[in-house]
Amino acid sequence: MxxxxxxxxxxxxxxxxxxxxxxxxxxxxxxxxxxxxxxxxxxxxxxxxxxxxxxxxxxxxxxxxxxxxxxxxxxxxxxxxxxxxxxxxxxxxxxLSLPEKINSIFKCPNSNCITHNEPVDSSFTIIAKKEDVFLKCKYCEKVFSREIVTERV
Ligand code: CTP
Ligand code: ZN
Missing domain, CATH: 3.30.70.140 (Aspartate carbamoyltransferase regulatory subunit, N-terminal domain)
Incomplete structure (x- = not known):
């Protein structure tokens, strides 16, 4: 341009x-x-x-x-x-391509997750399944859809 x-x-x-x-x-x-x-x-x-x-x-x-x-x-x-x-x-x-991990950006949607009470940075592993993307918390090991994690910001 x-x-x-x-x-x-x-x-x-x-x-x-x-x-x-x-x-x-x-x-x-x-x-x-x-x-x-x-x-x-x-x-x-x-x-x-x-x-x-x-x-x-x-x-x-x-x-x-x-x-x-x-x-x-x-x-x-x-x-x-x-x-x-x-x-x-x-x-x-x-x-851009999806990273393997995403740290410190998003909060874990699980209210019982230890990350809410300890001074640790959040950390998720990205799991891509066809068109859908999921994030797995390193600490509570729960898996969330992309939408649930990102809409909470
Ligand atoms: N740009 C800028 N300053 C420059 C050169 C480029 O801010 N000195 C910006 C352009 O305005 C554009 C982007 O960087 O938003 C990419 O520039 P360019 O590759 O020249 O534009 P496009 O060909 O339109 O890019 P694309 O093919 O990715 O759409
Ligand atoms: Zn968690």
């Missing part, structure tokens, strides 16, 4: 998370604490997208999101693209 038609200003160096479903951008920003940085963060919400109709987008300057970090987003925005920008050029484009 030519610079003059860009909906959010181009960045010189950093990461652009593109093709986030509309309404998921704010959630992703907060959940992954992307706003808790001294770097400039610009967000675009409900931007027109040919593929999605409307999309959200997050740009973080001078921060480079690696593959493992990018994959943590896959539960929320499986079709997002993470672009690495260097000197105004896209030098890397990561597509």
């Amino acid at each position: 030519p610079k003059e038609t860009q909906l959010v200003e181009a960045i010189k160096n950093g990461s652009v998370i593109d093709h986030i479903p509309a309404n998921v951008g704010i959630k992703v920003l907060k959940l992954f604490k992307m706003h808790k940085t001294n770097q400039r963060v610009t967000i675009g919400l409900n931007l027109p997208s040919s593929a999605l109709g409307a999309k959200d987008l997050i740009k973080i300057e001078n921060v480079f999101i690696n593959t493992d970090q990018a994959n943590q987003l896959a539960l929320y925005a499986p079709n997002a693209t993470v672009n690495q920008i260097e000197n105004y050029e896209v030098v890397k484009k990561l597509t």
Whole structure:
């Protein structure tokens, strides 16, 4: 897309998370604490997208999101693209795949789980079965659907 038609200003160096479903951008920003940085963060919400109709987008300057970090987003925005920008050029484009584990992000839905009473970080193993995704808590070993874990944030 030519610079003059860009909906959010181009960045010189950093990461652009593109093709986030509309309404998921704010959630992703907060959940992954992307706003808790001294770097400039610009967000675009409900931007027109040919593929999605409307999309959200997050740009973080001078921060480079690696593959493992990018994959943590896959539960929320499986079709997002993470672009690495260097000197105004896209030098890397990561597509997301589900990680094996997701730590510290979600709370365990089991109210009796030890993670609610002990100062431990949550940890789930991701289990993908065809179209469905489940998370298994490392501590109570209960298995929850993706929806149950993510809707509680
Ligand atoms: N971008 C940016 N700053 C730059 C270069 C690119 O913010 N200096 C952003 C673009 O606005 C876009 C994303 O990074 O949101 C990816 O850029 P590019 O690959 O050029 O765009 P597309 O071809 O539209 O990407 P895709 O094929 O992933 O849709
Ligand atoms: Zn648990």
